[in-house]
Amino acid sequence: MVTTAATSAFLPIASPASDSSGKTLGKVGGSIPANVDARGTSAKSKSSSSGKLRVNANAQAPPKVNGTKVGVIDGPKAEDEVAVSPPPRTFINQLPDWSMLLAAITTIFLAAEKQWMMLDWKPKRPDMLVDPFGLGRIVQDGLVFRQNFSIRSYEIGADRTASVETLMNHLQETALNHVKNAGLLADGFGSTPEMCKRNLIWVVTKMQVLVDRYPTWGDVVQVDTWVAASGKNGMRRDWLVRDSNTGDILTRATSLWVMMNKETRRLSKIPDEVREEIGGYFVDSPPIVDDDSRKLPKLDDNTADYIRTGLTPRWSDLDVNQHVNNVKYVGWVLESAPLPILETHELAGMTLEYRRECMRDSVLQSLTAVVDKGVGDLANSGFVECQHLLRLEGGGEIVKGRTQWRPKYADRIGSWGELPAESA
Template sequence: MTDGNNRTTRTFRYKVRAHEADSTGAARPDVLCDYLQDAAANHADHLELGATQLVGEGLAWVLARLVLEVQEMPRWQDEVAVTTWPSGRQGIFATRDFEVSVNDRITARATTAWFLIDISRRRPARLPEVVTSLPLPERPRSLVDDFGRIPRIGNATETAGTRRAAYTDIDMNRHVNHVRYLAWAMDAMESDWLAQHQVRRLEMQFKNEAVMGQHLRTMRAPLPDSESTWIYEVQGEDGGLVSQTRIDWRPR
């Protein structure tokens, strides 16, 4: 569901369904990121810069970076408003920001960086003029972040899970969808931890594609000298880095 507003800023509405809530009744972080992904895709289509328009040119949008700060997670049956807008361009990257509201109160903010790939070559492509010439809305950034590097987790690591990328992991770009990596990071934590903690801030960076049938492992480790910040990596069988996630947790 969408609200009609100016062309470069748009609000989409979602209702938290029962299967999207965790055992405490709060929406899961991967569900919130699903809402962001859906709002971004639909707004890009509205701007005639989305998958519907670009597939004919052999191009597709791919998420490279995501930063999300959460004041409070929506809960079961809440109506969630996701406002999104293109916020800038940095080289081959186009940035997009988000504000998440419940009952007209902002409960989360996010910023993302996207790039285009040549679908046939699976290589980054330059942003076309139709993207670089798009006027940006006159509004402040939701979050200002330089998308700094997430540290590698080093030797003090623990294999939290192994899996084979399956049908339900793959999106229209024919690779594992970025939200799945967040779900796997959440699954890497014990149930008692998840019942007592919630996400305060998360950062995600995507390094390489994973495709259907590929064997993957999720690694985890706390940040040195921290009990509340954890780093998660998804690696291929050869140890090659696929994605990194950093989550700052806080007590519920």
């Protein structure tokens, strides 16, 4: 009895087995290859060549209850006992446990959502939701262009505030984006399609800037700009810069522009075709800054207090029209400003008159004369005015200018716009 049970457990079954009632029993768990035993190894051992069979000596006949065979649940098997073969490796049983992976992903997303909701990222004002740092948008019936700028760490100076060059770059950027958003930007620096057909470009002839307060690192400023006609052959562009959080006015600026032929470098009248392109965007309003019509006095080696020589443009100072960008002139003008003024005062206003363009091979000189206000020592004085000249080494005038300076951190004195008439 023992031998028979053990032999049937290890030998392949040639035909379906039948129970005592004569019924054929179905296969359980599928068929097993004939040459593989229950442990997945070859059924033939080294001794199989002798014709002997391996017999499990511990095998027992299944007990019977009332004449019926009853299965027996074996206890823990020893290492030398027969182990059940693992199921064959298929594509399905090699896939990861998707339920565990899904649970892990869900946990991560829930944690991230909780952290995101805890952040105070929402803007304080609803209008900041619209394009806060993009290319801006046209507002007020298509006549005003508005763009926001965030003051970066590399745009501030020694006073921890944005430099005047930073403000000037913001003005120039909004002017170009205004033309672009209006669908008038062609191949050129702010040139319209009709201007490009005639090789015409815009050049600035005068710029006036009043600074009430300088923004600091991380501030967001809102710049509005618009254009208007200036005489028969000129255009005026104004800017208004505000603190986007408080709405306080930071800077006001106005400028005059004329057209120049890109090939001949001579001034040109505005063609009728160009006037039709841009005329619909002109506003009928006075300049945002009153025109400073005072004549700038002649400045030379004898009348200047400070002279800086050997200024040369770099390749990065040129714009797409191959002449020096007008913002660069501002930095050159201030190169000759005396250090005591730069240390104790901040620029409150300036007027610049552009006389001719500067090319990449030019060598320039910066001259400054300090106007004595009769208030004693310069370091302890109130408002100070300076006169400037940027010229070629050969003597040709590039830019003439006037700057006004107020003491730093002098909120009690007020802005330049509040000075008495005789001082302004």
